Every structure is written in structure tokens, then in C-alpha cells.
Amino acid sequence: VAGAFVALSLVLLSLPLRYREALAHGIRSSVLLPFFALQRGTADREGRYEDAAYLRAQRDSLAAFLVGQAGLAAENRTLRSLLGFKSRLGFPFVPAEAIHLDGPGKEGTMLLSVGTQDGVRDGMPVVTAEGLVGMVSQADARSAVAIDWTNPEFRASVTTVDGRTYGIAEPHEDHGRRVLVFSPNALHATPDSGALMVTSGDGQTYPRGIPVGKVVRGAAEQGTWQKSYYIEPLVSPTAATHVLLLGQPAPSQSVQDLAGAWGIRLTGAPPADSAAMPGGVAAAPAMPASTTPTSTAPPAKPAPRRPRGPHLLGRPVTQVRPAPPAPPVQQGPPDTIRPLRRQRQ
Amino acid sequence: VSVDARVRLLGFVVVLVVLHFALRVGLGLGTLAPDLLVVAFLVYAREVRPGTAAGMGLLLGLLEGSVTYTVGASSLVLAVLGYFAARSREVLASDGLVLMAFYLFAGKWAYDVLLWGVTTMSAHAGPAASLIVFSLPAALYAAAAGVAAVVAYRAVA
Numbered sequence: 001v002a003g004a005f006v007a008l009s010l011v012l013l014s015l016p017l018r019y020r021e022a023l024a025h026g027i028r029s030s031v032l033l034p035f036f037a038l039q040r041g042t043a044d045r046e047g048r049y050e051d052a053a054y055l056r057a058q059r060d061s062l063a064a065f066l067v068g069q070a071g072l073a074a075e076n077r078t079l080r081s082l083l084g085f086k087s088r089l090g091f092p093f094v095p096a097e098a099i100h101l102d103g104p105g106k107e108g109t110m111l112l113s114v115g116t117q118d119g120v121r122d123g124m125p126v127v128t129a130e131g132l133v134g135m136v137s138q139a140d141a142r143s144a145v146a147i148d149w150t151n152p153e154f155r156a157s158v159t160t161v162d163g164r165t166y167g168i169a170e171p172h173e174d175h176g177r178r179v180l181v182f183s184p185n186a187l188h189a190t191p192d193s194g195a196l197m198v199t200s201g202d203g204q205t206y207p208r209g210i211p212v213g214k215v216v217r218g219a220a221e222q223g224t225w226q227k228s229y230y231i232e233p234l235v236s237p238t239a240a241t242h243v244l245l246l247g248q249p250a251p252s253q254s255v256q257d258l259a260g261a262w263g264i265r266l267t268g269a270p271p272a273d274s275a276a277m278p279g280g281v282a283a284a285p286a287m288p289a290s291t292t293p294t295s296t297a298p299p300a301k302p303a304p305r306r307p308r309g310p311h312l313l314g315r316p317v318t319q320v321r322p323a324p325p326a327p328p329v330q331q332g333p334p335d336t337i338r339p340l341r342r343q344r345q
Numbered sequence: 346v347s348v349d350a351r352v353r354l355l356g357f358v359v360v361l362v363v364l365h366f367a368l369r370v371g372l373g374l375g376t377l378a379p380d381l382l383v384v385a386f387l388v389y390a391r392e393v394r395p396g397t398a399a400g401m402g403l404l405l406g407l408l409e410g411s412v413t414y415t416v417g418a419s420s421l422v423l424a425v426l427g428y429f430a431a432r433s434r435e436v437l438a439s440d441g442l443v444l445m446a447f448y449l450f451a452g453k454w455a456y457d458v459l460l461w462g463v464t465t466m467s468a469h470a471g472p473a474a475s476l477i478v479f480s481l482p483a484a485l486y487a488a489a490a491g492v493a494a495v496v497a498y499r500a501v502a
Contacts, residue, residue: 001394001395001396001397001399001400002395002396002398002399002424002427002428002431004396005396005399005400005402005403005424006399006421006424006425006428008403008420008424009402009403009406009417009420009421009424009425010421012403012407012416012417012420012421013417013418013420013421013463014417015417020416020417021416023407023411023416024410024411024412024414024416025411027407027408027411028411028412031408032366032370032408032411032412034371035366035367035370035371036370036371038367038370038371038372039370039371039372039373042371042372042373043373046373097373099369099370099373099375100375101375101412101413101414109413109414111370111412113373145414176474
């Protein structure tokens with residue numbers, strides 16, 4: 001009898017992943033549903049009883065920020081209307097609580113307290129105020145499973161803020177320390193140590209401009225023409241207990257990048273093959289943006305330092321004046337990032 | 346074993362499993378809460394036949410795997426572990442608390458080791474060092490919680 005059960009388990013294990021996920025989805029939606037409902041209630045209560053002084057400080061910072069920006073926003077709108085541009089659309093997002101599934105067999109996965117009923121879809125990028133965490137891998141009605149950047153299946157197309165260096169970032173263990181490594185990268189395009197890497201917008205998974213990490217150093221050469229670099233990610237997955245899931249922007253809008261939300265100004269040209277970059281300019285991997293025939297990007301400038309202090313998604317509260325606007329039609333920070341309607345209770 | 350005893354044992358398993366998911370998922374404690382599911386399963390497996398233990402392992406593995414993204418692997422590991430846990434009565438016949446603590450510690454660590462071994466094939470396993478750094482303290486924690494649960498169960502039963 002025991003052998004039969006073990007054989008049944010083996011059959012279960014050998015099923016294709018989509019069948020196993022469907023089975024797990026069925027269990028989560030039925031037997032375990034009360035626990036996920038409890039989790040949502042717990043997350044709500046935690047938010048309700050969060051430190052009042054901290055919330056007050058955040059509110060005061062936000063109020064000061066809004067007062068300071070009101071004139072600029074109005075001026076911006078006026079200028080844009082004069083130039084005939086549509087107002088920029090921010091990416092909608094869904095806030096969520098993340099529970100990290102530590103331990104053997106659960107590497108780099110986390111359970112999110114929101115699901116398809118809240119607007120969550122498979123493949124949505126998961127971010128925090130510091131930068132990229134990962135992506136939603138499976139969304140159920142009331143919960144979702146996401147992978148973070150330590151998961152072996154994580155991949156992200158990244159670029160430097162000047163657009164000169166492109167690569168695919170993937171998790172790597174460097175002497176017991178979890179980092180990202182990005183490759184391939186042509187030898188002639190060497191990113192500076194400490195250079196900020198952001199998502200490039202290629203691959204249609206992550207919008208352009210989400211901070212990923214900083215270049216630490218070069219890795220061992222993979223061949224004659226390619227070299228890899230280690231990236232120290234900005235977000236520690238275990239510390240990311242509250243995250244944001246980015247939605248899709250309205251297709252009718254001229255979509256820009258997200259770098260401005262983190263106080264970063266991209267100086268490189270956006271890729272043309274990204275769905276999030278209609279009308280962008282193709283940039284070959286490791287090819288300097290200024291040498292791209294159709295590029296209209298300005299000369300590369302060093303990325304501005306991210307301001308210190310508390311952060312709000314949109315712009316850091318300590319930043320009195322926004323970064324200078326990017327050249328028209330190229331890219332720029334969205335004016336607002338609006339939350340999706342959460343359908344709770 | 347009488348029917349009453351079986352019902353009580355099943356009730357004990359249900360309570361611990363509900364507590365397990367309530368603490369880890371419902372209250373969002375994650376691994377801050379002990380692995381009461383494995384504790385309940387190990388205690389149950391010692392009281393039943395190997396086939397029954399393997400069947401329960403399959404069921405509980407489905408539940409655990411649906412939350413931890415390890416469907417199939419958890420079932421296989423718990424089914425195998427259930428078989429050996431049921432057979433362990435032949436070697437470890439005593440019901441003393443010290444022996445129970447050792448049994449729960451070894452069982453929980455064996456579960457983590459086997460799960461790591463099975464999931465290595467799917468590249469979700471993580472570094473082998475986690476079996477020392479993470480799993481050993483987790484096994485100690487589970488053993489302590491399990492002994493407390495067994496003491497409470499014996500007091501009630």
C-alpha cells in the first residue's frame with residue numbers, strides 16, 4: 001500500500017508543471033481558502049495599526065511635496081498642452097504583502113496577499129521603493145505566487161542609465177553571496193563600478209527604467225568576445241515585505257519609462273522592440289546610443305545620485321525640485337502612479 | 346487501537362495542520378512559526394501502519410506543496426518519510442519525551458534534506474548550506490513545538 005502511494009506521488013511529481021500548478025491552484029482556492037482570507041485580513045489590520053508617527057511623517061512629507069510641486073505640475077501641463085503632447089500616464093499598481101517561502105525547495109518564491117480579483121495578472125513586475133524585486137509567476141483569485149531575483153528562473157533585461165551597456169541579468173552565487181550577473185556584454189562597453197543598472201524594457205516583461213542594482217565588478221570571462229559583470233541588487237527580497245505590482249499602462253497613451261519614479265534620469269535611447277516603448281529607437285546590445293543611426297538621445301551624462309531619506313513611489317520626498325525634464329518624446333518620469341482599485345471586502 | 350483513539354489522533358493532526366496554515370499563511374508568520382504540519386504528520390505516522398502513513402503523507406504533501414510551490418515533491422517526500430516513520434516504531438519503541446524530541450528533530454531534518462534532494466532537479470532547491478543554516482534550527486524549533494504539542498495531547502487524551 002505504501003508503495004502505491006509513493007508511486008502515486010512520483011506520478012504527481014512527473015506531471016507537467018502547468019498541471020501541478022492547476023492542482024495547487026485548486027487546493028488554494030478550496031481547502032486553503034480560509035487561510036488566505038485570514039491573510040488578507042491580517043494584512044489589512046497591520047496596515048491599520050501601523051505606527052501612527054511614521055504615517056504622520058509620511059503624510060507631512062507628502063503634503064510638503066505636493067505643495068512644492070503644485071506650480072510645477074500646472075506649468076508642466078500647460079507646456080505640454082502647448083506642445084500638443086498628451087499627458088503622461090503613470091503605471092497603475094496593486095499594493096501587496098509578501099510572505100517569503102524560505103527553506104529548501106522554495107528558493108526565491110514569495111506568496112502575495114492579492115490575486116486576480118485585485119487586478120493581479122501573471123507576469124506583473126514586483127517592485128518596492130528601492131527597485132525591482134521580481135515578477136508574479138502565478139496569480140490565483142485571492143493570492144499570487146511571485147518569484148524574486150534570487151529565483152533560478154529569474155531573468156531581466158538590464159541596461160545602464162546611459163544606454164551604452166545592455167545585458168541579461170540572472171541570479172548568481174558569488175562566494176556565498178547572492179548577486180545578479182549580467183551577460184553577454186561586449187568587451188568594448190565596460191560599465192563603471194557602481195554604475196546603476198535599470199530594466200531596459202526589452203522582452204515585454206519589465207517596463208523600462210526600474211532600478212535593479214549597481215555594478216560591483218567584472219566576473220570571469222566567458223569567452224573571447226564577452227564578459228559578465230556582477231550586480232549588487234538594490235532590493236533585499238527578505239526585507240521586501242510590502243511590494244507593489246505594476247500593471248499595464250493604457251495602450252492609448254504614449255508610454256514612457258519608469259525611471260523618473262525613482263528619481264533617475266535615463267539618457268540612453270529606449271529600445272524599439274519593447275511593447276512598452278512604441279516609437280522608441282533600436283539600440284543594439286553594447287552599442288553606444290549616440291552611434292545608433294536613428295538615435296536622437298542626448299549625450300550620455302552620469303546618472304544623478306538617488307536622494308537619501310524616505311521614498312515615495314513617484315518621487316523621493318526629499319527631492320525639492322524634480323530632475324530636469326527629458327527631451328520630448330524620448331522618455332521621462334510619469335506624473336503620477338495611480339493605484340488600481342482594490343476590491344476588498 | 347480503538348476507534349476513539351483514532352479519532353483523537355486524527356483530531357490532533359487536524360488541529361496542528363490548521364494551526365500550521367493559520368500561523369504561516371493566515372497570520373503571515375512564514376517560517377517564524379514552527380513546521381507543525383510535519384510535526385503532526387510524524388506523530389501520526391508512529392501510530393498507524395506504513396501504508397496509512399504514506400497515504401496521509403501524500404495528502405498533507407499536496408496541501409503543503411500548494412502553498413510552497415512544491416506540489417509533487419512534498420507529497421513524495423512525506424509519503425516516503427511516512428513509511429519510514431511508521432517503521433521506526435520497530436526501532437524506537439519508547440514513548441518518552443526525550444526520544445520523541447529526537448524523533449521529531451530527525452524527522453523534520455530528514456524532510457528538509459529529502460525535499461532539497463528532490464527539488465534539486467527543478468533548480469528550486471537553493472544552496473546545500475541551507476540544510477545546515479536553515480534546516481537544523483528549524484528542526485530544533487519543530488521538535489520543541491512538537492514535544493509541547495504531544496504533552497498537551499497526552500494531557501487531553
